[in-house]
Amino acid sequence: MDPHLFKAAVEGNIQPFRDNPQNLKQVTKLGDTILHVNIKYQNEAMASTTFVDQILAICPPLLLQGNINGDIPLHVAAKCGHSAMVEILFHHSRAQPGASRSGGLNPLWKMLKMTNNEKNAALHEAVQYGSLKVVKFLTREGDTGFSYSANSYGETPLYLAAARGSPAMVVAILESCRAAAHGGPGGKTALHAAVMRRNFATTAKAILKKKKRLTKQGDQYGWTPLHYAAYYDLPLNAKVLLEFDESAAFIADKDLNMTPLHVASSQGNLKVIENILLHSPQCYELVDARGWNFLHFAMVSLHEEDVDVLLQNPPVRSLIHQKDAKGNTPLHVLAASKRNNSFELNSINLKHESNLQVINRQNISVKHILRYGFPELEQEIQALTEEVCNGQRPRGVICSRRKPISENIFELDPKERDPHLVVAALIATVTLAAAFTVPAGYQSEKGQNQGTAILSRNYHFQTFIIADLIAMFLSFSAILSHFSIEFKFFREVLFLSDTAVVVTIFALIAMVIAFVSGILAVLLPSAGLFSAILCTCIGFCILVSGIMVKVIIDEWREQKLRTNPIETSRNGSAT
Structure with a gap:
């Protein structure tokens, strides 16, 4: 297209095209006609239709002429929201x-009904680009019996509207298009897309009013919308689905034969479990392909106190001795998954000796697993935490929560204890030596004060002594904690590893304060020197604090990702 004509199309100048009708045939390298160009460069708030109106009066065929992507002017207008x-x-x-x-x-x-190269009709484009007003125009004027089939990505306009979390778009499509298709990629439906959104209740009400059967329709893996709500810990959305159709809780997926209750238990989503048991209590006995009931999964993914909450329900408590295909009860799974982590043996009914004696098909009891382990079952559980089943379960079949949510971020791996012990011992040695090698020395003259520190009345010296003692006793505490960890009794009762790290950090800070105070005690007063030393001390404290804050934030983010994935992750996985 000639640059002057392109500029005229952008500015809405009709004259060059009226004077020479041959100019109407010019297109850009992407096949855009002057209509495409004018519509694309219009500001939505100040859009003028005069140029388009005049051009179409001169050359009506431009109305349906597409560019290289197959977009006609209506596609472009829908994308731009005009x-x-x-x-x-x-x-x-x-x-x-x-x-x-x-x-x-x-x-x-x-x-x-005309589609572009991606099989998008104008309605697809309007929904994708979020223009509610254009969506209402298109649906109101369209064929009420037309289904608006899926594009080349398998997405229908109704699916896209649900995925955007726009109840208004969903209502507009369903009210004007009686035969609107609801499919999405991977066999998902509009209800699958909607279940991942915060405003699901409104969208679901609009969809299920017209298409109630979608609560039972699974995707290519057999996952219903309730499976997704269960996996991604969406208790309110699960409640909405169950209120519409309680039977959705009985539908199992294709690969592992897991019901939504199994899925919720495998991820440790207690609220979803409670909602399912409340609305569909009869599904609690169902088992998956391995013969696991939902309590088998709960023993790995839930914390002990949460399992205790479930066991207050008599029907659930009856599952405690139900065996899977290999004869393993939920207690076998619990023992295998928690054996290397301290947990209360008095919780979850383990206080009864008879529960510890239950054996599987290999004649291995719960008590045996607690004492000696059971590698076969441990490996099976570990495999389930890593298996993602073709990407359907990004967090694994089981989300193992071996440590409580309140787990202290300073807990050390056994291999990391030696360097920390060396640091604590070094601090203890330095501070102990400093206590007897005081700044400026001792009084040497005979008399009542012989052998006392020369600077004993100096404020900075007093600060030095106090900080040095604090650092020394803290380092001794860290050393004692490291030694005590080796005793099983102390390891299970006290958080000694956590304590050792924390007191070592504070010992380092106290030692720096003692060092700065000692320097100030022996040097002559100087505003510049004092400022320099003070800035150095403050800088060190800020550095340590920054590192601590970063570690805490990183751990918090990791914990949040393990327990509650960010909404963008949910959308990417489910839609």
């Missing part, structure tokens, strides 16, 4: 000669 432009395109479409409504060939409907 509702006024859509209306003027509708006007010229109705004025097309050679067709009549009574003859069944509505030119407006023909334009609305």
Whole structure:
């Protein structure tokens, strides 16, 4: 396209095209006509339809001429959200000669049904780009019996509207398009897409009013919307689905034969478990392909106190001795998954000796696993935490929560204790030596004060002594904690590893304070020197604090990712 003509199209200058009709045929390298160019460069708030109206009056065929991507002007107007432009395109479409409504060939409907290279109709584009006003225009004027099939990515307009979390778009499509298709990629439906959104209740009400059967429809893996709500810990969304259709809780997936209750238990989502048991209590006995009931999963993914909450329910408590295909009860799974982590043996019914004596098909009891382990079952559980089943379960079949949520971020791995012990011992040695090698020395003259520190009345010296003693006793405490960890009794009762790290950090800070105070005690007063030393001390404290804060934030983010994935992750996985 000639640059001058391109500029005229952008500015809406009709004169060059009216003077020479041949200019109307010019296109850009991407195949855009002057209509495409003008619509693309219009500001939505100040869009003018005059140029488009005049051009179409001169050359009506431009109305349906597509560019290299197959986009006609209506596609572009829908993408840009220009509702006024859509209306003027509708006007010229109705004025097309050679067709009549009574003859069944509505030119407006023909334009609305035209798709681009990605099989997107104008309605697809309007929904994708979030223009509610354009969506209402398109659906109101369209064929109420047209289904608006999926594009090349398997997405229908209704699915896209649900995935955007726009109840208004969903309502507009369903009210105007009686036959609107609801499919999405991977066999998902609009209800699958909607379940991952915060405003699910409103969207679900609109969808299920027209398509109630979607609560039972699974995707290519057999996952219903309730499976997704269960996996991604969406208790309120699960509650909405169960209120519409309680039978959805009985549907198992295709690969592992897991019901939504199994899925919720495998991820440790207690609120979803409680909602399912409340609305569909009869599903509690169902087992998966391995013969696991939901309590088998709960023993790995839930904390002991949460399992105790579930066991207050008599039917659930009856599952405690139910065996899977290999004869393993939930207690076998509990023992295998928690054996290397301290937990209360008095919780979860383990206080009864009879529970510890239950054996599986290999004649291995719960008590045996607690004492000696059971590598086969431990490996099976570990495999389930890593298996993602073709990407369907990004966090694994089981989300293992071996340590409580309140786990202290300073807990050390056994291999990391030696360096920390060396640091604590070094601090203890230095501070102990400093206590007897005081700044400026001792009084040497005979008398009552012989052997006392020369600077004993100096404020900075007193600060030095106090900080040095604090550092020394803290380092001794860290050393004692490291030694005590080796005793099983102390390891299970006290958080000694956590304590050792914390007191070592504070011992380092106290030692720096003692060092700075000692320097100030022996040097002559100087404002510049004092400021320099003070800035050094403050800088060190800020550095340590920054490191601590970063570690805490990183751990918090990791914990949040393990327990509650960010919404963008949910959307990416489910839609």
